[in-house]
Every structure is written in structure tokens, then in C-alpha cells.
Amino acid sequence: MTSKKNKARSPKEANPKKFKKKTSVLVTDKVEFIDYKDVNLLNRFVSDRSKIRNRRVTGNTVQQQREIAMAIKNAREMALLPYTKRVSQARTGRPPREGREGREGREGREGREGEGRRDRNESPTPTTAPEAPGAVRTESLDGVEGVAVTA
Numbered sequence: 289m290t291s292k293k294n295k296a297r298s299p300k301e302a303n304p305k306k307f308k309k310k311t312s313v314l315v316t317d318k319v320e321f322i323d324y325k326d327v328n329l330l331n332r333f334v335s336d337r338s339k340i341r342n343r344r345v346t347g348n349t350v351q352q353q354r355e356i357a358m359a360i361k362n363a364r365e366m367a368l369l370p371y372t373k374r375v376s377q378a379r380t381g382r383p384p385r386e387g388r389e390g391r392e393g394r395e396g397r398e399g400r401e402g403e404g405r406r407d408r409n410e411s412p413t414p415t416t417a418p419e420a421p422g423a424v425r426t427e428s429l430d431g432v433e434g435v436a437v438t439a
Contacts, residue, residue, distance in 0.1 A: 310347030324362035
């Protein structure tokens with residue numbers, strides 16, 4: 289009995305799904321020269337986030353894809369195309385998990401000393417500078433201390 293590796297496959301078994309090869313936009317529009325200043329053409333080969341689309345997606349040949357990529361990069365350098373675009377999405381936050389404690393409530397995290405962790409709202413510890421003769425300590429309304437030197 290022959291093994292599966294040695295069996296010669298028929299063309300139908302090798303590729304059961306038939307697909308139509310994509311035609312390039314460059315061929316359909318009969319574009320002979322790809323110019324970096326032709327922003328409308330280059331925008332067809334760029335995704336909504338300004339990423340260069342794949343050859344597989346656009347249907348370009350290797351040489352066409354290389355020329356498109358270089359033209360897009362040149363157009364980006366000349367500020368004709370953006371490097372990135374912001375896509376605004378309304379992201380909804382995850383609902384809190386039920387039955388589980390937050391990060392603060394884990395055992396072993398609360399009473400550790402010397403770790404240097406502090407609350408986000410807590411201000412950093414002020415450092416004291418050596419005061420000059422005639423210096424007066426001042427404190428503003430927001431609690432920031434300073435030293436004013438009078439002559």
C-alpha cells in the first residue's frame with residue numbers, strides 16, 4: 289500500500305476551491321506611470337488607517353506593488369498623504385467583573401513597606417533646598433511650596 293505522501297495528486301485535489309485572480313486597478317484604469325503626486329490613485333492602495341494594502345488584496349504584480357509602495361512613501365514624505373489617520377470609534381468599557389476583587393484587594397499587596405507605590409492622587413514628597421539668608425517660604429493656594437529670596 290502506498291503512503292499518502294507518495295500518491296500523486298490530481299489538479300482538482302491540489303486546489304479544490306476555484307478563485308478568480310484579482311485584476312489590478314492600474315490595469316483597469318490603464319495607468320502607465322505611477323506618480324507620487326497622484327494622490328487620488330494612491331489613496332486606492334491605502335487602507336482607512338493609512339496602511340499600504342497587500343498585493344493579494346489589490347491584485348498588483350510584484351513590480352506594480354513596488355512602484356506603488358515607493359510612490360506612497362514619497363507622497364508621505366512630501367506631506368501629500370498622511371502617515372496615519374485617526375479612526376474614531378466609540379469604545380465601550382468592560383463592565384466590572386462580579387465576584388472578583390480588584391487589584392487593591394489582593395492578599396499580600398496591601399501591607400508591603402518600601403515598595404515605593406503611592407496613590408495616583410497623592411503628590412510626590414517635596415524636597416527641601418538649602419535656604420539662603422533672607423529667604424522666605426511661600427505656599428500657594430494649590431499647596432505647592434516655594435522659596436522666595438528677598439534682597
